[in-house]
Amino acid sequence: MLKTPLSRRNFMQRSTAFAAAVAAGAKFTTTPAHAAREKELNILCWEGYNSAQVLDPFRQDKGATVKAESLTNDPTMVNRLRAGETKIWDLINVNNPWARKIMAPEGLIKPLDRATFEPYFDKMMPAFKAPYKWAMDEKGEQLIGMAQRFGPYCFVVNTDKVSRKTAEDQGWNLWNDPANDKKYGVLESDDWNVFNICCIAGFDPFKVHNDDEVAKFTETAKRVFKGAKVVGDIATMNQSLVSGEIDFHLTGGTYSASPARADGAANIRGITPNSGPMEGGKGGIVWIEITSPVNNPELSPLATEFLKYVQDPKVAHTVAFAEGTFNPVAQMGNKECFDLFTKEELDAIQWDSLEEEVARSVEYDIVPDYDKLLDIMTAAKKEASAG
């Protein structure tokens, strides 16, 4: 017998939750409410954490079934939880502002035990020392996640065509020069493209925009997409840069350029502008992934075990160079972890300029009027496709 009477409204709610669970994929078998979940773990993450290199040793050590689904944008992952999938996932790995500013206030994630996890931050790079802002809730009281991968993310150039110095000096104005039309591509990363078009238009993306700025954004978005030779994924961007189809592309950095650099294309380089429209005249944006326990009523005890596991120097190195893209990790502050990186690996992740690039960047944040700007940008993209 049902504990609560079945009304039309809660029937609809239950149906929606059921539909969401079905949509999440039949591979996730629903667990009876009373059953323990000691031996299973479900992770919603960016690619890398779902690789066998990272997961298999954990699976073997714990004798657990670990399932990980990777997605390539934050809003989709967060909205999966909003749509009722908190019952499915144990860990969520998204970029920094989403944990602190969105998921914690909405009750989508759970806090971690500070005494257990804060000592890990002390072994990370100096910028991540506890209490690390993006791992804490807005009040600065609760630890809501762990940091690991990070990197500057602005644009990428072929240094044989545009020198690093020119690109850093000219910065976002590369896209304001009509002579560059059809010489560049745009990475299909629409949330970041919104930030970057704001930068090209000359204002800070991470604030509410006035009518003049929205008008400038509209004009810039149309111009950027009209001048683009190609819009595509990371593989297409790197291939186009290496082959000479394009000279540079919007939205990119260590994350997107590292696969090409690791493959020997040292002339493909992520660039952080020397200056820009962000607070303090900064020109770059840096992302930091935060992995948090989901507010799952039946949270697997393996969630916290996994967060401890990826702090191990060897595992952190594996995470940095898991399949897909290669990225610096906060754990490189620990010499034991840093020493595992070869010269080639450090070169692939642009270790030589990482510190200065981070210093020239602001941290990724929420764009308050993102929905409006994204709609404008999507329309601009369609308009450009009409010729």
Place this chain on the structure above:
Amino acid sequence: MAAPHETGKGLSQGARNALPLMLFMIIGFAAPLLTVIAYSFMPPRSFGLTRAPTLDNYADIFASNSYISFGWSMLFAALTVALLALICYPIAYGMARLFGRWSPILTLLFTIPLFVSENVRLYGWILFLIKNGVLLGTLKSWFGIEPESILFTPGVVLLGMVYVYLPFMLFPMTLGVSMVPNETREAARDLGASRWQVFREVELPLSMPGIMIGLLLTFVLAVGAIAEAKVLGGQTIIPITHDIEIAFTYAQNWPLGAALAVLLMIVVGTLVMLVLKRFDLDAILGKR
């Protein structure tokens, strides 16, 4: 003793036996479709089906420039179908009538690529067409000529669609051509028909079931194409399916994506119904 099919009141035995399959079909096909339709009437950027229904999403679509994406999808699907009809008919005719023992080998050659993921095949085309790639790199090194790259242009999107959907036109068409009895051709020739008359008045009408199925199948698949425009076209054109994808991902506007999908279903469904009304498949298949 009651006959096996008699059940008295309620469902017949046949209906009872069919019930599991019917339920499966309802859950597997009708439920997702109904969910999409229901979502299209939910307020923009909502994530449940419990809110008051609204037509806002449809109003937003008609106020936006989504017609560009609809236009691209329809245009490229129509061009793909037209080109494939022209390309496939001679091949189908050859496979059904002329190639003899080579036909199975050709069938195999046209089928094998279907075992490889569409994206992988399209990335293969990128390596072939990209600047300094297989084609342009060879022309450059062997002949010293450097033509402009044609990659990331609408023409290459069309090439990709023709390439990907060729088997879906070819095989029904081959079946259609092979359905034409040789005797009808011979009779027409004996009665003095020219080769053109035999083609126009005998072969084409009699092979029409296969041709129609090929045309419809290819059109429906091509109107839902997305990978060709994204991978080969570098998004120089944005088809409606890409619009739907953006709504469901970056925009997180499921109701808008659902409304676009519903409109696409209505447009494609209407076009297919109009064609079927003009060419009665049952009649040309000889069922009545």
